[in-house]
Amino acid sequence: MSRVLIIEDDTSIAELERDYLEINGFECEIAARGTTGLEKALNENFDLIIIDIMLPGMDGFEVITELRKKKQIPVIFLSARNSDIDKIRGLGLGADDYMTKPFSPNELVARVKAHIERFGILTRVSKSSLISAGSLVIDTDAHKVTVGGKEIQLTAKEYDLLVFLAENPNRTFSKEKLFDRIWGMDAIGDVSTVTVHIQRVREKINTETEKYIETIWGVGYRFNM
Amino acid sequence: MSRVLIIEDDTSIAELERDYLEINGFECEIAARGTTGLEKALNENFDLIIIDIMLPGMDGFEVITELRKKKQIPVIFLSARNSDIDKIRGLGLGADDYMTKPFSPNELVARVKAHIERFGILTRVSKSSLISAGSLVIDTDAHKVTVGGKEIQLTAKEYDLLVFLAENPNRTFSKEKLFDRIWGMDAIGDVSTVTVHIQRVREKINTETEKYIETIWGVGYRFNM
DNA sequence: TTTTTGTTTATAAATATTTTATAATTGTAT
C-alpha cells in the first residue's frame, strides 16, 4: 500500500484529491501548511508528495527544497500559473512532475500511479522483474525472453507456462496441476495440450548444452535451475 | 551509448563482464580498487556501476556510501554471500540491484540494460521534455512529434497514447491497461478503440525500417527503444 | 453547417491453441 502526502491549504481541493486517491487504493494524509507538511514529510514515510505551490507561510518551493536536503521522494507540484513551471524545472533532481489547475482528478491519480511505480523501481532493492537461469533470461515487465542475449518469440500460453515453471524451479508439477495453474481451474480440455506446449517451449529455449525443462516420467515436469 | 564502470579486483571476472557488455553495445571501464573506482565514478560520467562488495582496501559499501553523497547512479552489487543482501537494502536510496556469485553473464547484461533504461526514463521525465527513439522525436513541451525531422500531425488521443508508450518503453501493456491509462479509469467503452488508435499512430510514425510499436500477441503492445 | 476527431462495427488476415494421429521412449513383467 502506497502513502501519499497532500500539502494543500484549500481543504475542498485536498479532500477531493484524497477521495480519488483512496478509491484507487492509496493511503493519504493532508497537511494544510507548508511547515507541517515538511515536518510530516521528514518524519513519516511517504511514497509521493502532492504539493500546491501557493501556500501560506512557507511556499511549495521552499518546502521541497528543504525536504530534498534529506530525502528523495517524487513530488507532483500543483500550480495555477504556467510561469511556475520553469521554476519547478530549476529544482533539478528528483522524480518531479507538475500539473496546472484546474486538473482532472483522474489524471492526477494516473500520474501518482506512474510516478510511484517508476520511483519504486529505483528505491526498492529488488531483483527487478528478471528471472534467469543459465543463458535464459525472462523480463516479465517487457514480457520478453532471451536466450544467450537473443530474443525469442513465445506465444502467450508458452510464455505463461515458462514463467510459471521458472518462478518455481526445482519443483515437479503434474500435467494436471500445470493445466489448472496456467489454463485456469475451470478450464476444460485435455492435459495433452500441456505436453504439446512444453514441447514447443523446449524447442525455443533449449540450447545444445542446456535442457531447462526436465520430464519426470509418470509424474510431470520440472524446471531445473 | 551507455557507459558502465566495473569495480572488481578479480581481473578475469572484470574482463568477462566487460566482454559481455561490450558485445551488447556498452562502453566499459574497469577499476581494480575501491579508491580508484570511487575516483572515476566521481570524475567521469557513467550510467551504471557494477561493484563487487569484497574489495581490497575500501569495500563496495564504503565506495557507494561515499559516492551517494554526491551522485545518484544505479548500482549493481555483486556478492558471494546472501548475508550481504540485507546490508545492501540498508543503503536505501538509489537504483540498486544485486546479484550473487556465481552469476550468468547474460543475466548481468539483462539487468544492466533494464536499469539503464529505467533510470533513463526517470531522469528524462523530470529533466527534459524530449523523448526520442530512432528518427522519432516527441517534444512534450511543444506537443510536437517529428519523424526524421518532419513534423507529423497526431490527434489528441493518438498523441496521448504514443507519449504514454514512449515514456514507458520496453514494457508491455494490455489493451485494458492502455485504455485505463489514456481514457481514464472510469471511462466506458470498448478496448477495440485502443486497437484502432494504435493502428493510426503506426500509420503515421512508422517508416520503412522502423516499427516502434510492437504487438505482443495475446498480451498487448510494447514500444521498443 | 462543415470539418475534424473519436468510436463502433464488420470483415479479412494473421496467429495461436487444441485435437488427433503416430512414433519414440520408458518401465515392467516375463
Add this chain to the structure above:
DNA sequence: ATACAATTATAAAATATTTATAAACAAAAA
C-alpha cells in the same frame, strides 16, 4: 533379453482466437 503396456514426443491438421484494416457511424469542434 524380449515383449508388452503405459507414457511422452513429435508432427500435422483442424479449430479458435486475436489483431489489422477499412469503413460506417457518432460526437465534438470550428
